[in-house]
Amino acid sequence: MGEAVKSTVDAVQKQLSGEAGEKGTRGTADDAQIAGIVAAWPEKPAEVAGKLMQKYGPPNEAAETRLIWHANGPWKRTIVYRDEVPHNFPKPHTDLLEQFIDYRVPLGRFDDLAAY
Template identity: 55%
Template sequence: MEQEDKLKTAGIAMGSDFKVQTLGGAEETTKTFADMNTVQSIVKEWNAMSKKAAYLTIDQYGPPNEATESRLIWYNNGPWKRTIVYRDEIPHDFPQPHTDVIENYINYTVPIEKFSDLAKFDGSVMIERTRGEVSSRCDMEAANILALNLMNDIVIDKLNVEEARKKYCEVTSAFMMNRSAPYAEKLQFPVSNDQKYDTDVVMITDEMVKQAKEKVNEIINDNMNNGRLH
């Protein structure tokens, strides 16, 4: 990438950041639904666990909003900001051998000092710091509900990592034996519908930003004078 393109890109990026933080609208969701004939033709080629997760999610929430060869996506379904069922399986042995095929997302801000604890708790709990999201990926939605409830317990210091892992095993066993398992049935904490980004801090000095803007303007003016701006 040439310097001119780099500076143009930087200018566009700064303008986009200002627009999003001022006016909002960074993320849009698909409100239409995928054609079920298309969905079925895609899913029929998937492996058993992915196919099972896909049809269970369709039974509960209806057709996905988007469907590609490798995933189905729902937006704002039930308690979730987004749900993705994947064709491709990821092997995972905690708390028992299974494959991760469904991922559920919520808006949630995790304090930075808790990142390490959550990584130790469950490698399939993902934190999106900038986006202000947390997701859990497992073999079924109930397992994701359980993981997120325990994630919250760790964040609020109700449980430490080892206690949370132990409770995960206990609740999973109860759920599979059809005993009462509230932690696997419903989120036990309020979830916001409002997006809250962690935009971090500007570390490039104001003078450097000013120079970049001036350079971009110079390039634009030169191109206009030479008839090269499209």
């Protein structure tokens, strides 16, 4: 029991100090590598990647199919994908960008969120 309390106290202290959560990668991907990757992408994902780089700088990670920023602006993580995924909700469109935040859901509202 004492160890559990200590762990909880440590977690709360990290949260209050701003040390909690995912940390951004200290470095960024190589500019030449990024340019080569994005040059091979379709127009729309390449355009979104360019706008994100203008706003947040070079991504922390780069792969043939995605660029990833950590702790950029208000976002915990941002991912832009080369391949668009079609969706029909709320209307037909394609997805190529994911952005993440930390959000605490009150226990009394979790069922509502899960039902959504």
